[in-house]
Amino acid sequence: MHKTFLNYIGGEWQTSKSGDILSSYNPANKTEVVGSVQKSTREELDEAAAQAKKAQKAWRKLAGAERGNYLYKAAVIMEENLEEIATTMTKEMGKSLPEAKGETTRGIQILKYFAGEGMRSDGDVIPSTDPSALMFSKRVPIGVVGVITPWNFPVAIPIWKIAPALIYGNTVILKPASEGSVTAAKVIECFEKADFPAGVVNFITGSGSVIGQGLAENKDVNAVTFTGSNNVGKNIGNIVGARGGKYQLEMGGKNPIIIAEDCDIEAAVDATLSGGLKSTGQKCTCSSRVIVQSAIYDQFKERLIKKAKEITVGDGMDASTWMGPCANEGQFNTVKYYIDKGKEEGATLALGGNQLTEGNLKNGYYIEPTIFDNVTSDMTIAQEEIFGPVLALMKVDTIEDAIAVANDVEFGLSASIFTKISIIY
Numbered sequence: 076m077h078k079t080f081l082n083y084i085g086g087e088w089q090t091s092k093s094g095d096i097l098s099s100y101n102p103a104n105k106t107e108v109v110g111s112v113q114k115s116t117r118e119e120l121d122e123a124a125a126q127a128k129k130a131q132k133a134w135r136k137l138a139g140a141e142r143g144n145y146l147y148k149a150a151v152i153m154e155e156n157l158e159e160i161a162t163t164m165t166k167e168m169g170k171s172l173p174e175a176k177g178e179t180t181r182g183i184q185i186l187k188y189f190a191g192e193g194m195r196s197d198g199d200v201i202p203s204t205d206p207s208a209l210m211f212s213k214r215v216p217i218g219v220v221g222v223i224t225p226w227n228f229p230v231a232i233p234i235w236k237i238a239p240a241l242i243y244g245n246t247v248i249l250k251p252a253s254e255g256s257v258t259a260a261k262v263i264e265c266f267e268k269a270d271f272p273a274g275v276v277n278f279i280t281g282s283g284s285v286i287g288q289g290l291a292e293n294k295d296v297n298a299v300t301f302t303g304s305n306n307v308g309k310n311i312g313n314i315v316g317a318r319g320g321k322y323q324l325e326m327g328g329k330n331p332i333i334i335a336e337d338c339d340i341e342a343a344v345d346a347t348l349s350g351g352l353k354s355t356g357q358k359c360t361c362s363s364r365v366i367v368q369s370a371i372y373d374q375f376k377e378r379l380i381k382k383a384k385e386i387t388v389g390d391g392m393d394a395s396t397w398m399g400p401c402a403n404e405g406q407f408n409t410v411k412y413y414i415d416k417g418k419e420e421g422a423t424l425a426l427g428g429n430q431l432t433e434g435n436l437k438n439g440y441y442i443e444p445t446i447f448d449n450v451t452s453d454m455t456i457a458q459e460e461i462f463g464p465v466l467a468l469m470k471v472d473t474i475e476d477a478i479a480v481a482n483d484v485e486f487g488l489s490a491s492i493f494t495k496i497s498i499i500y
């Protein structure tokens with residue numbers, strides 16, 4: 076029997092009046108419910124904002140070190156629950172258990188880092204031309220911070236938004252993606268056990284269009300931090316900006332990895348597979364455009380395909396799995412759409428491209444590691460974020476050409492290069 080996780084508002088776990096729930100399914104086994112959360116109402120969000128606003132008055136007055144103690148305590152409790160949180164993550168969104176443990180550890184380290192921030196400098200003294208003046212800057216809290224997060228890093232992303240907000244004296248309301256909310260609820264349980272004052276950390280689940288949009292619109296929410304898709308992010312920025320709030324958006328990527336002709340090919344192949352296909356390619360930092368110099372193109376491609384064929388795809392809970400399923404049905408359909416688009420637009424399918432259905436794989440959203448050859452910059456698969464296990468190989472002659480292709484995209488997020496030479500601009 077699976078559990079339904081409640082909202083955590085004003086220091087209490089609260090049942091939504093809506094009576095509706097959202098169930099989270101295991102993408103490795105579509106019929107398995109990992110847990111459920113509530114489809115909350117706008118009124119409940121407004122209550123969370125009011126509680127966070129009230130709690131902020133006392134929270135901001137604590138010494139940074141004291142706030143840090145709460146963060147450190149939450150980190151220690153998370154450490155005790157690492158195995159359970161990571162297992163829930165793997166079951167809820169499919170990434171392999173070692174990756175899920177790595178992400179949970181990253182969350183714990185971020186909490187500890189920001190706990191220490193409570194004792195670091197929070198301003199500067201600035202020289203003045205007036206000898207009698209003391210000029211200084213000091214970081215002060217904004218107020219209530221709304222935190223809207225995606226499903227691909229259901230532990231690390233909420234924490235890297237919540238921890239800095241809290242340490243500087245803000246209170247927070249977390250609205251996780253539905254497909255990652257059971258994992259996020261388990262993180263919030265750690266914050267509860269760390270005994271944060273009521274209303275400092277709040278958690279509310281529900282649809283993006285009601286609760287996410289509500290956070291953007293609510294005037295008691297002084298700032299919103301978001302990670303997710305471009306369209307939703309831009310909409311949030313417009314709404315929060317129009318009412319004078321602050322916002323921070325981290326959205327998509329279409330990241331290049333340049334393979335220069337002098338590189339260590341084995342190292343470059345390993346990095347291309349890990350950067351492009353780990354987490355099933357569902358990272359905004361995923362390196363999906365592989366730009367290779369013509370002198371080594373065939374050699375690199377052959378090694379890449381050979382190694383990609385060795386990738387074990389399966390349930391992230393199996394120790395032998397290197398790559399898990401797509402995180403949900405929507406993402407699975409998106410990936411299939413882009414694979415079809417690549418074929419239609421004339422790219423050559425060099426590896427994969429199919430759903431995997433052998434044995435237990437038929438119960439999940441599995442797609443083969445996929446490599447397209449002969450991709451050009453004008454193709455959709457070279458321009459749009461796929462968020463799946465699909466690499467696009469692009470051939471160039473010179474490093475200058477490689478850099479031009481790398482820049483020929485509307486996104487700017489991460490980039491990598493494999494070479495032995497130093498490139499100076």
Ligand SMILES: NC(=O)C1=CN([C@@H]2O[C@H](COP(=O)(O)OP(=O)(O)OC[C@H]3O[C@@H](n4cnc5c(N)ncnc54)[C@H](O)[C@@H]3O)[C@@H](O)[C@H]2O)C=CC1
Nearest residue numbers: 224225251252283284287288303304307326327359460462
């Ligand atoms: N930058 C990144 O790390 C991420 C990028 N994506 C990209 O976005 C695509 C779609 O993924 P989705 O899960 O559908 O992303 P999404 O942008 O719809 O969801 C992200 C978060 O925003 C919330 N949200 C949805 N509609 C909202 C609205 N109108 N107002 C406020 N909040 C709202 C969602 O509930 C979730 O918590 C992916 O295929 C991928 O390309 C998705 C997740 C993370």
Ligand SMILES: O=C(O)CCC(=O)C(=O)O
Nearest residue numbers: 227228302357358359360
């Ligand atoms: O690659 C990472 O560690 C972070 C990726 C990220 O922020 C994202 O995918 O949203």
